[in-house]
Amino acid sequence: MKPAASVILFTTASGAGYGLLFWLGLLAPAGMLPASAWFGIVAAALGLALVTFGLLSSTFHLGHPERAWRAVSQWRSSWLSREGVAALASYPPAGLFALCWLAFGPARPATAAFGALTALTAMATVFCTGQIYASLRTIRQWNDPRVVPLYLLLALFSGAVLAAALGGLWGAGRVAAGFALASGVAAALLKLSYWRAIDRAVPASTIESATGLGRWGRVRPLDPPHTEENYLLREMGFRIARKHADRLRRLAIGLAFFAPLALLASGLALDLALPAVLAVFAAGAGLLIERWLFFAEATHTVTLFYRGG
Amino acid sequence: MTSIPAPAPGGKKLGLVIDLDTCVGCHACAVNCKEWNTSGHMAPLPDFDPYGAHPEGVWFNRVHSYEAGAGADGRTVHFPRSCLHCEDPPCVTVCPTGASFKRAEDGIVLVNADLCIGCKLCSWACPYGAREFDEDAGVMKKCTLCIDRIYNETLPETERVPACVSTCPTHARHFGDLGDPESDVSRLVASRGGYALMPEQGCKPVNRYLPPRERPTPPAPARRAANEAPIASRLLAWADRVLSR
Numbered sequence: 001m002k003p004a005a006s007v008i009l010f011t012t013a014s015g016a017g018y019g020l021l022f023w024l025g026l027l028a029p030a031g032m033l034p035a036s037a038w039f040g041i042v043a044a045a046l047g048l049a050l051v052t053f054g055l056l057s058s059t060f061h062l063g064h065p066e067r068a069w070r071a072v073s074q075w076r077s078s079w080l081s082r083e084g085v086a087a088l089a090s091y092p093p094a095g096l097f098a099l100c101w102l103a104f105g106p107a108r109p110a111t112a113a114f115g116a117l118t119a120l121t122a123m124a125t126v127f128c129t130g131q132i133y134a135s136l137r138t139i140r141q142w143n144d145p146r147v148v149p150l151y152l153l154l155a156l157f158s159g160a161v162l163a164a165a166l167g168g169l170w171g172a173g174r175v176a177a178g179f180a181l182a183s184g185v186a187a188a189l190l191k192l193s194y195w196r197a198i199d200r201a202v203p204a205s206t207i208e209s210a211t212g213l214g215r216w217g218r219v220r221p222l223d224p225p226h227t228e229e230n231y232l233l234r235e236m237g238f239r240i241a242r243k244h245a246d247r248l249r250r251l252a253i254g255l256a257f258f259a260p261l262a263l264l265a266s267g268l269a270l271d272l273a274l275p276a277v278l279a280v281f282a283a284g285a286g287l288l289i290e291r292w293l294f295f296a297e298a299t300h301t302v303t304l305f306y307r308g309g
Numbered sequence: 310m311t312s313i314p315a316p317a318p319g320g321k322k323l324g325l326v327i328d329l330d331t332c333v334g335c336h337a338c339a340v341n342c343k344e345w346n347t348s349g350h351m352a353p354l355p356d357f358d359p360y361g362a363h364p365e366g367v368w369f370n371r372v373h374s375y376e377a378g379a380g381a382d383g384r385t386v387h388f389p390r391s392c393l394h395c396e397d398p399p400c401v402t403v404c405p406t407g408a409s410f411k412r413a414e415d416g417i418v419l420v421n422a423d424l425c426i427g428c429k430l431c432s433w434a435c436p437y438g439a440r441e442f443d444e445d446a447g448v449m450k451k452c453t454l455c456i457d458r459i460y461n462e463t464l465p466e467t468e469r470v471p472a473c474v475s476t477c478p479t480h481a482r483h484f485g486d487l488g489d490p491e492s493d494v495s496r497l498v499a500s501r502g503g504y505a506l507m508p509e510q511g512c513k514p515v516n517r518y519l520p521p522r523e524r525p526t527p528p529a530p531a532r533r534a535a536n537e538a539p540i541a542s543r544l545l546a547w548a549d550r551v552l553s554r
Contacts, residue, residue, distance in 0.1 A: 070426060137510055211506070
């Protein structure tokens, strides 16, 4: 699948934003993040800015961005529509949570209630994002039970790294750093198991099942239907060399998980705030590579007709 | 509404039956489809760089050619690919706006271009590559089963079939109601062992493909009588072969 910059930016930025809102909504009322109003403003604004930037960037790949509002209408059948509904539903609780924090402080029941609602709608949105991909039977690398948990864990991890960095700057990021370590280890292990699974899986659809001509033996494309590219090949025919995929996987694991986890652990051990800030940049770069690979390594059944596999 | 409607009472399952035995790979179906539809329901079907080095465009029919098997049993098969108007079309259910829909009365899968936001998710959901994006208009386009021909009362009745069917010079494409077991197309499918493409994808396509026929077993070469000497001259040997047929 074509790794479109707009969708890669959308899923990573909004994932981190929803992750940050999730931890803010749960940890701040529990007294596990700085109680400062300034921290609340900066952290909530950063979370909402990442989410909004992501949503706006996702509209850039639409043919008609001005009609994007129509996308909330088909929530009965479409995960993309449900994602839109959940994304819109997350704004009011997040805004009210930030207002209550400013007005009454983070530990009051109203703040806690809106915080919990923020955490719920944030994860519901990420769940829908994961389901958009996981529900496509045409793309075997996405139609995998690990995809939705991975989207959730990566959002929780990147949000926790952000919360740890910001909390650390205000002098109370240790709990968030602990959650970042835990979710980071879980996400890294699941990602490795995901890569093993997609490498070993036998595709259910083949050129023989696509053409129904397997009864005569192996099927090979002889003449293509057209000499030039077309939309299908541009959008769904993207291919990445195995060699590059292996290198990028190592780079993604190193930048997205090893480096941030080592930095966070050293920050906790030395009681320093700076390593968590560096971890944000490493994790951000690593997750962009991870998301690029998520698209680049995905193969669509339509390419069976063109290339045979 | 992008939920799949229950078929209307007495509803039809209109679709195509494509005979891979008689298709000669001439691409006339693709060309006539392009010609009709560029001024039809989904019009226009744009071309990009039409007179340049890399011409391409939106087509609803693509004709592939494959080799299947090897040696004496191998064969070349021309394979037209277009929308299969599935009974359970994932391209419809993923649509976030309601632009994509399946008609309850005849099962035709259509796009309402006025509602389409061009998110392209339907083209990701279709296993068969039936949907092509119109980059000029910013909306998705697809085969309409020539809905503007099959119900068109201004056309003579014999022409009320999809453009690809009407133009096929070898009569390799058939149109009809595959939901009615007594229809001509259903009988054809039953008699020739018609099959669905990628059934494992679970879309329940309506269109059927008829496999190339088995070759008749060639007759065993006639035994030469023991007392006949082999013919030495190549010319006479050829004449012997021709006359012995």
